[in-house]
Amino acid sequence: xxxxxxxxxxxxxxxxxxxPGHVQDLDYACKDSPDGKRTIxxxxxxxxxxxxxxxxxxxxxLLERQAAGTDLPFAIIDLKTGNAVGTxxxxxxxxxxxxxxxxxxxxxxxxxxxxxxxxxQLMLRHAFDTLKVMRVQFKIDHRNFASLDAIxxxxxxxxxxxxxxxxxxxxxxxxxxxxxxxxxxxPAIELHLEALMARSGG
Numbered sequence: 001x002x003x004x005x006x007x008x009x010x011x012x013x014x015x016x017x018x019x020p021g022h023v024q025d026l027d028y029a030c031k032d033s034p035d036g037k038r039t040i041x042x043x044x045x046x047x048x049x050x051x052x053x054x055x056x057x058x059x060x061x062l063l064e065r066q067a068a069g070t071d072l073p074f075a076i077i078d079l080k081t082g083n084a085v086g087t088x089x090x091x092x093x094x095x096x097x098x099x100x101x102x103x104x105x106x107x108x109x110x111x112x113x114x115x116x117x118x119x120x121q122l123m124l125r126h127a128f129d130t131l132k133v134m135r136v137q138f139k140i141d142h143r144n145f146a147s148l149d150a151i152x153x154x155x156x157x158x159x160x161x162x163x164x165x166x167x168x169x170x171x172x173x174x175x176x177x178x179x180x181x182x183x184x185x186x187p188a189i190e191l192h193l194e195a196l197m198a199r200s201g202g
Contacts, residue, residue: 001095001131003072008122011197012080013115015122018066018073018087020059025084026075027055029107040105043141047169062089069093076106076119085110088119090127098134100127114200116150121193128186135183139176141168148177153196155189156181 005017032039041047049058065071073089086106093100102123106116127133140147142161152158156179164173181189 001098001133003090003093003095003100003131005066005072006126008074008126010118010122012078013118013122014077014079015074015088015119016077018059018062018075018089020056020063022075022084022087023056023059026059026087026107029083029085029110030055030105031107033108038108040108040111041169043144043147043168043174044105045103045166045168045174046105051169062087065091074123076104076115078110078115085115086119088123090123092137098132099137100131100133100135101137101139102127103138111146114197117153117193117196117200120154121190121197124181124186124193125190128183133183136181138179140179142175142177151179154181155192157185 007017008015030040032041041050046058049061062071062073066073070093071089071091072093073087075084076086076088077083078085086104088102088104090100091103102120104116104119124136127136138151138156139162140151159178159180161175161177163175165176166174168174
């Protein structure tokens with residue numbers, strides 16, 4: 001398994017290698033609501049970096065991880081506007097074990113447009129069909145019900161909960177729910193994703 005930067009194109013989005021040139025778009029798309037009551041960062045591990053050094057610092061950190069071989073980050077480009085509206089990445093890359101994790105964040109105003117579902121479809125297809133991984137995993141804060149529902153819709157297998165395994169930006173402990181999809185499960189899940197995309201107009 002060899003993981004290198006690549007561009008993946010779907011019907012409504014393009015996943016392209018993340019660069020510092022995406023910072024301005026991402027900073028705009030992923031900021032908190034004006035009243036501060038809505039945020040994508042409450043449950044995300046990347047919030048510690050974002051709250052400390054901003055989007056430019058977060059992008060720099062992701063690119064450093066790419067250089068170290070642990071992550072492969074993409075910008076999510078909305079084809080309607082050509083703007084970056086979030087990121088997704090392969091992380092926790094274990095070449096010797098043919099395992100990767102997928103982590104994603106998308107701006108508040110773009111979360112109901114099917115972009116998350118299509119980005120997962122593109123990432124999973126690349127992981128299983130091109131990279132030939134054996135396992136893709138996801139980990140989600142146990143209080144992040146929207147993201148839990150989204151992963152459940154994929155029919156990923158819920159493995160269990162790591163309790164209080166990391167501290168968030170606000171100092172609170174996060175318990176993470178782990179999910180996985182195996183290569184043997186991918187053909188059926190791929191058909192399921194196609195059906196979900198068709199029902200959502202994707």
